[in-house]
Amino acid sequence: MSNQNSDQLHQIRHSAEHILTQAMIRLYGPDKFFMAMGPATDDGFYFDFEPLNDFKISEEDFPKIEAEMVKIVKENLPITKSEISLDEAKKLFSSNPYKIEWLESITNREEVITIYTTGQEFFDLCAGPHVNSTSEVKAIKLLSIAGAYWHGDEKNKMLTRIYGTAFDSKEELEKYLFILEEAKRRDHRIIGKNQKLFTISNLIGAGLPLLQPKGMILRQEIENYLWDIHKNKGYQRVWTPHITKEALYVTSGHAEKFGDNIFRVQGKEEKFFMKPMNCPHHMQIFTDNQFSYRDMPVRYFEPATVYRDEKTGELSGLTRVRSITQDDGHLFCRVSQLEDEISSIVSIIKEFFGTMGMLDGYWVRLSVRGPNGKYLGTDEVWQKAEAALKNVSERENLPYKIGIDEAAFYGPKLDFMFKDAIGREWQLSTIQCDFNLPERFDLTFINEKGEKERPVVIHRAISGSLERFLGVMIEHFAGAFPVWLSPVQAKIIPITDAQHEYANQVLAQLKEQGIRAEVDDRSEKMQAKIRDAQLEKIPFMLVIGGREAESNAVAVRQRDGQDLGAIPVSDFIAKIKDLINTKSLNLIK
Numbered sequence: 001m002s003n004q005n006s007d008q009l010h011q012i013r014h015s016a017e018h019i020l021t022q023a024m025i026r027l028y029g030p031d032k033f034f035m036a037m038g039p040a041t042d043d044g045f046y047f048d049f050e051p052l053n054d055f056k057i058s059e060e061d062f063p064k065i066e067a068e069m070v071k072i073v074k075e076n077l078p079i080t081k082s083e084i085s086l087d088e089a090k091k092l093f094s095s096n097p098y099k100i101e102w103l104e105s106i107t108n109r110e111e112v113i114t115i116y117t118t119g120q121e122f123f124d125l126c127a128g129p130h131v132n133s134t135s136e137v138k139a140i141k142l143l144s145i146a147g148a149y150w151h152g153d154e155k156n157k158m159l160t161r162i163y164g165t166a167f168d169s170k171e172e173l174e175k176y177l178f179i180l181e182e183a184k185r186r187d188h189r190i191i192g193k194n195q196k197l198f199t200i201s202n203l204i205g206a207g208l209p210l211l212q213p214k215g216m217i218l219r220q221e222i223e224n225y226l227w228d229i230h231k232n233k234g235y236q237r238v239w240t241p242h243i244t245k246e247a248l249y250v251t252s253g254h255a256e257k258f259g260d261n262i263f264r265v266q267g268k269e270e271k272f273f274m275k276p277m278n279c280p281h282h283m284q285i286f287t288d289n290q291f292s293y294r295d296m297p298v299r300y301f302e303p304a305t306v307y308r309d310e311k312t313g314e315l316s317g318l319t320r321v322r323s324i325t326q327d328d329g330h331l332f333c334r335v336s337q338l339e340d341e342i343s344s345i346v347s348i349i350k351e352f353f354g355t356m357g358m359l360d361g362y363w364v365r366l367s368v369r370g371p372n373g374k375y376l377g378t379d380e381v382w383q384k385a386e387a388a389l390k391n392v393s394e395r396e397n398l399p400y401k402i403g404i405d406e407a408a409f410y411g412p413k414l415d416f417m418f419k420d421a422i423g424r425e426w427q428l429s430t431i432q433c434d435f436n437l438p439e440r441f442d443l444t445f446i447n448e449k450g451e452k453e454r455p456v457v458i459h460r461a462i463s464g465s466l467e468r469f470l471g472v473m474i475e476h477f478a479g480a481f482p483v484w485l486s487p488v489q490a491k492i493i494p495i496t497d498a499q500h501e502y503a504n505q506v507l508a509q510l511k512e513q514g515i516r517a518e519v520d521d522r523s524e525k526m527q528a529k530i531r532d533a534q535l536e537k538i539p540f541m542l543v544i545g546g547r548e549a550e551s552n553a554v555a556v557r558q559r560d561g562q563d564l565g566a567i568p569v570s571d572f573i574a575k576i577k578d579l580i581n582t583k584s585l586n587l588i589k
């Protein structure tokens with residue numbers, strides 16, 4: 001999306017918020033509420049107000065308000081800007097404590113206040129900008145209602161918030177509403193509960209999800225796969241403890257930068273940090289070796305859990321957590337080796353997200369220095385690192401955009417944005433060059449001349465974090481995982497008790513081949529068993545009646561509804577193993 005488009009959309013949404021307020025005043029009169037505030041957001045707008053006396057609005061009132069909003073749009077009212085003095089503004093809004101509070105906070109008495117007026121009847125304090133006329137707001141929808149504290153502070157009054165969205169075409173709005181619906185259907189918190197993948201315990205706390213056996217299978221498969229695609233590329237596994245002396249993070253500089261988010265542990269004699277990141281630990285592993293240029297690059301890999309004290313209100317399911325298991329890795333290399341190493345990481349990322357079916361529409365942000373930022377490291381190193389990232393992006397045909405001034409102070413980076421099955425974007429992989437930590441920890445290796453040389457560090461993560469990635473996977477696949485990831489790959493369904501023995505024989509054969517299978521030996525009707533397996537999104541249901549038992553066969557039904565009929569057990573095993581081994585996204589064709 002170009003900036004012009006998103007600016008336009010922002011104006012449409014902000015104007016829609018004014019139209020909402022105007023519609024409410026028309027419908028209910030000006031004395032029923034105080035307008036507090038109403039900004040445009042990334043996907044719509046909201047309007048906060050204080051209801052007065054017994055005034056109450058619910059989602060049932062939305063059709064009526066929307067109809068009035070559409071009327072205002074059709075009236076094609078001009079939206080005009082005017083400027084007044086601070087004193088005039090205070091007079092104009094004297095009856096509204098929220099507007100007055102804001103005006104009182106302006107200390108410069110000469111400041112010019114802008115007001116936007118819609119038609120003849122409605123005006124509000126507003127910095128703008130807005131569209132020129134209400135008719136430019138082509139599609140409006142009110143979405144939900146919630147309570148919200150003034151300034152987000154629970155010590156303040158609770159206001160009412162209406163969320164809505166607006167677009168410049170009906171089609172765009174329909175598309176957005178479809179995604180909203182789909183997102184609800186795919187919500188990983190609900191699927192995770194229904195499929196018994198993970199648990200949030202009040203005794204343990206929000207943001208500290210527990211994995212159930214089925215969730216752990218998913219995570220283990222993802223982790224194994226990640227290691228599979230790293231181990232042939234020169235990576236070595238390392239392990240680091242969860243707590244550390246403060247000194248480590250004082251040396252790294254993180255204590256100062258992230259101090260607020262670090263959990264502290266009081267030992268009997270010493271204070272410790274729960275580690276908020278793994279980088280400084282890996283630096284210690286590197287530095288205990290006397291590496292020479294022949295050993296470079298050195299590549300460490302560790303799926304490691306870090307802890308960050310996020311605000312309780314922001315914690316949610318698997319995607320906003322306090323225990324974060326990064327599929328972390330650090331590479332130590334010479335500047336001349338940067339390009340090859342980055343290229344190798346990019347190939348890992350492409351393979352991983354290709355397997356997950358997420359390469360459609362992905363893009364990459366190449367963050368480089370800007371003219372005004374403060375950066376650590378020499379100009380020469382920066383130039384070489386930025387060139388290496390850019391060359392790889394070109395050579396690997398990455399759809400990349402350059403973010404000037406978006407580099408970290410310690411180095412340039414590549415961030416990967418992937419789209420899930422309903423087009424939502426997730427920032428997942430990252431490749432970051434770092435010239436800072438090697439300095440802080442005085443990392444060196446011995447070069448050809450027998451001198452100490454400073455390596456560059458590359459931080460990289462492929463899935464980002466295993467918790468968040470599991471959440472993204474649940475929503476991406478809507479709980480219907482590819483066969484290789486499915487916690488239960490086949491459910492064996494005997495039609496009557498007479499087939500239980502044969503069912504268990506089939507189970508043993510599948511298990512022997514490493515296939516995750518279960519027998520449903522409940523005394524339910526076959527149709528009920530099939531329905532339950534389908535709800536669980538199990539890829540294959542193997543129905544067994546007398547005929548199958550006699551011919552050493554299974555009648556295969558797929559979760560997509562396809563009925564493959566009876567096939568020999570050995571054939572089914574060959575077919576499912578092929579799907580598993582190739583990590584296929586398909587069922588049996």
Ligand SMILES: [Zn+2]
Nearest residue numbers: 014126127128
């Ligand atoms: Zn406004």
Ligand SMILES: [Zn+2]
Nearest residue numbers: 278279459460
């Ligand atoms: Zn790192």
